[in-house]
Amino acid sequence: MSDQIRVLIVDDIPETRDHLTKLLGFEKDVDVVGAAASGAEALEMAAKLLPDIVLMDINMPDMDGIAATELLAARVPSSAVVMMSVQGEADYLRRSMLAGAREFLVKPFSSDELAASIRQVHTREREKVGRMAVAAIERAPAAAREPGRVVAVFSPKGGVGRTTIAVNTAVAAASEPGREVVLVDGSFQFGDVGVLLNLNPKNKSIADFVPELEVGGEPESLDSFVITHSSGLRVLLAPPSPEMAELVTPAAIRRVLEVLRARADLVVVDCAAAFSDSTLAILDAADVILTVLTLEITSIKNMRLFLEVAEQLGYAADKMELVLNRADSALGIRVADVEHSIGRKVDHTIVSDGRSVVYALNRGVPFFVSNREAQVSQDVLRLARALGGASEAGPVEARKPAPRKSLFAWR
Numbered sequence: 001m002s003d004q005i006r007v008l009i010v011d012d013i014p015e016t017r018d019h020l021t022k023l024l025g026f027e028k029d030v031d032v033v034g035a036a037a038s039g040a041e042a043l044e045m046a047a048k049l050l051p052d053i054v055l056m057d058i059n060m061p062d063m064d065g066i067a068a069t070e071l072l073a074a075r076v077p078s079s080a081v082v083m084m085s086v087q088g089e090a091d092y093l094r095r096s097m098l099a100g101a102r103e104f105l106v107k108p109f110s111s112d113e114l115a116a117s118i119r120q121v122h123t124r125e126r127e128k129v130g131r132m133a134v135a136a137i138e139r140a141p142a143a144a145r146e147p148g149r150v151v152a153v154f155s156p157k158g159g160v161g162r163t164t165i166a167v168n169t170a171v172a173a174a175s176e177p178g179r180e181v182v183l184v185d186g187s188f189q190f191g192d193v194g195v196l197l198n199l200n201p202k203n204k205s206i207a208d209f210v211p212e213l214e215v216g217g218e219p220e221s222l223d224s225f226v227i228t229h230s231s232g233l234r235v236l237l238a239p240p241s242p243e244m245a246e247l248v249t250p251a252a253i254r255r256v257l258e259v260l261r262a263r264a265d266l267v268v269v270d271c272a273a274a275f276s277d278s279t280l281a282i283l284d285a286a287d288v289i290l291t292v293l294t295l296e297i298t299s300i301k302n303m304r305l306f307l308e309v310a311e312q313l314g315y316a317a318d319k320m321e322l323v324l325n326r327a328d329s330a331l332g333i334r335v336a337d338v339e340h341s342i343g344r345k346v347d348h349t350i351v352s353d354g355r356s357v358v359y360a361l362n363r364g365v366p367f368f369v370s371n372r373e374a375q376v377s378q379d380v381l382r383l384a385r386a387l388g389g390a391s392e393a394g395p396v397e398a399r400k401p402a403p404r405k406s407l408f409a410w411r
């Protein structure tokens with residue numbers, strides 16, 4: 001487990017808050033994201049920070065820990081509460097558990113006990129999220145729901161941030177309640193998605209999924225091919241070795257996307273930069289092509305050429321949405337210059353943040369998870385929201401946020 005457990009501390013006594021923050025500061029896998037002094041403040045902070053664990057004091061003036069836990073369960077169901085109390089009586093325990101707390105710690109407790117409880121609750125919650133995601137996607141009757149949107153993340157030039165954007169946008173979209181999101185590594189020869197998400201390369205991939213679809217028509221269990229990341233995002237990996245990419249024919253890609261969009265609200269595909277038949281199959285099937293460019297003259301030139309090709313392929317102008325990555329790293333080129341040069345507006349911008357992005361990359365944790373407050377995370381969240389989940393047309397600004405479906409009502 002590589003990602004940090006995000007903890008919010010709630011206690012009305014400042015010394016206790018400081019003490020707990022210090023104690024948890026020694027745990028490498030725990031990140032204290034905030035400390036609240038009251039139940040009301042806890043609710044506000046939890047809604048904003050979406051912590052994994054809320055360490056809640058039971059006795060607080062105004063709103064006590066039990067009332068706060070009840071409200072939290074309704075408002076921020078993705079956060080699990082660990083209750084702290086000086087009273088260890090059964091009644092307190094029972095009321096806490098009824099309110100939705102997952103664990104009960106009697107003060108004083110050792111730092112080992114504290115860390116162990118946090119880890120245990122976090123692991124249990126993650127396992128639950130995984131199981132429920134699988135159940136939800138498999139329960140969803142393919143015919144009864146509106147098909148999801150397929151969003152291809154493409155660029156005619158490599159190394160501009162497609163995988164970074166695809167992964168983090170998909171994680172951001174999956175973090176929204178009620179949104180079932182699948183990320184497909186469409187870079188079939190040299191896929192990087194598994195690395196960015198720290199997924200075991202021994203997991204099954206699209207190369208296992210394709211033969212199954214060809215034989216059986218409808219796959220019996222998507223779960224054996226589509227992996228669930230700890231964020232709740234579902235992932236279909238690229239084949240483990242480049243020569244296996246041949247198995248993934250354009251016809252197979254069309255079928256895979258058809259099956260996935262029938263079950264998910266959003267299918268994000270990280271494409272290869274090459275204009276191969278398989279990439280074209282993805283671009284054809286996509287509802288939206290997020291075309292990524294940077295403020296470099298080669299990137300801009302290739303984008304102009306690609307927009308011409310797209311027109312020849314008969315893609316509607318609004319099927320393409322331009323994403324300017326590292327938009328603030330201008331070295332003599334301004335956004336207006338880019339827009340002038342390619343003859344259209346940039347639809348989305350993402351700032352450059354080498355620190356967050358590379359740190360996240362090397363740890364195998366998406367920056368949207370490890371550094372949610374960063375501007376770069378806010379940018380991908382905005383992009384994820386703009387993508388929607390159903391096929392509403394019209395300008396990005398006017399588009400409604402993703403429709404909330406009840407697939408993930410428990411989150």
Ligand SMILES: Nc1ncnc2c1ncn2[C@@H]1O[C@H](COP(=O)(O)OP(=O)(O)OP(=O)(O)O)[C@@H](O)[C@H]1O
Pocket residue numbers: 155157158159160161162163164165187192273325326350351352353354355357358361376
């Ligand atoms: N917004 C950003 N700020 C800082 N660094 C970034 C940003 N986006 C991407 N990078 C860095 O740029 C490099 C290339 O990113 P990435 O691998 O996502 O691009 P790609 O288009 O998928 O490349 P490839 O053609 O290899 O598939 C990586 O080192 C990544 O960390």
Ligand SMILES: [Mg+2]
Pocket residue numbers: 162163164187192
């Ligand atoms: Mg890539």
